[in-house]
Amino acid sequence: MSVYRDNAVVLGSYKFGEADRVVVLLTENHGKIRAVAKGVRKTKSSIGARLEPMSHVDISLRSGRELDTVDQVKLIYAHQRLRDDFDRLRQGLSMVEAMNKITPDREPVQHLYELLSRALHALDERPAPLMLAAFFWRLLSIEGYTPQLDVCVACGEEGELVSFDVVEGGAHCGSCRTGVPISAPSLAIIRLILGGRMNEALAMPESMAVNEVNHLAMEAMEAHLERRLRSLGVFDRHL
Numbered sequence: 185m186s187v188y189r190d191n192a193v194v195l196g197s198y199k200f201g202e203a204d205r206v207v208v209l210l211t212e213n214h215g216k217i218r219a220v221a222k223g224v225r226k227t228k229s230s231i232g233a234r235l236e237p238m239s240h241v242d243i244s245l246r247s248g249r250e251l252d253t254v255d256q257v258k259l260i261y262a263h264q265r266l267r268d269d270f271d272r273l274r275q276g277l278s279m280v281e282a283m284n285k286i287t288p289d290r291e292p293v294q295h296l297y298e299l300l301s302r303a304l305h306a307l308d309e310r311p312a313p314l315m316l317a318a319f320f321w322r323l324l325s326i327e328g329y330t331p332q333l334d335v336c337v338a339c340g341e342e343g344e345l346v347s348f349d350v351v352e353g354g355a356h357c358g359s360c361r362t363g364v365p366i367s368a369p370s371l372a373i374i375r376l377i378l379g380g381r382m383n384e385a386l387a388m389p390e391s392m393a394v395n396e397v398n399h400l401a402m403e404a405m406e407a408h409l410e411r412r413l414r415s416l417g418v419f420d421r422h423l
């Protein structure tokens with residue numbers, strides 16, 4: 185069996201057998217990998233401590249037919265500040281959870297690895313009310329779900345847009361309104377995020393519009409995950 189080495193972000197883990205865990209990793213070059221970490225539940229294993237969700241590791245893996253096996257792990261970033269702050273911890277865990285649901289096994293997704301590792305670094309550097317929403321909107325856009333924000337997604341009307349429909353994937357005019365109400369400032373924030381002006385968005389303090397954008401991002405991500413599960417015909421997957 186061959187051993188390979190890669191950078192990875194830990195997405196999660198689950199119990200396996202008597203003493204082992206399966207760790208789910210988003211690697212830089214090999215996509216999402218499930219690997220058995222042997223003996224981590226029996227003793228105070230140092231390997232186990234390095235494989236907490238959100239940790240950024242340099243890992244050696246022994247390839248197997250279905251599951252790989254963890255050979256060696258070096259912790260690169262634990263993202264400790266993020267872990268010590270409940271709100272940031274919640275945001276970071278939501279990021280790895282969404283990424284876990286979206287990525288297929290063993291299919292290289294370097295752009296997603298980069299998006300996730302940058303977002304976790306940024307979140308560890310400083311709190312930002314829009315961090316998770318920005319991550320979700322960017323992830324959706326990479327997945328091909330860029331919302332229509334400039335004209336009504338139903339009729340093409342260029343006038344005032346008053347609501348947002350996550351299923352239809354965009355804003356609606358007054359005559360077509362479905363979904364939830366959206367304000368002009370919120371639309372402007374989503375345009376900033378998707379237009380690549382991320383730093384401006386992340387510097388924004390809490391506000392009504394920021395809360396609205398956060399809420400919409402959660403809804404849009406949930407709708408996307410449901411759509412995806414339905415299209416795969418899978419309703420009950422591990423993690």
Ligand SMILES: [Zn+2]
Pocket residue numbers: 336337338339340341356357358359360361
């Ligand atoms: Zn319309």
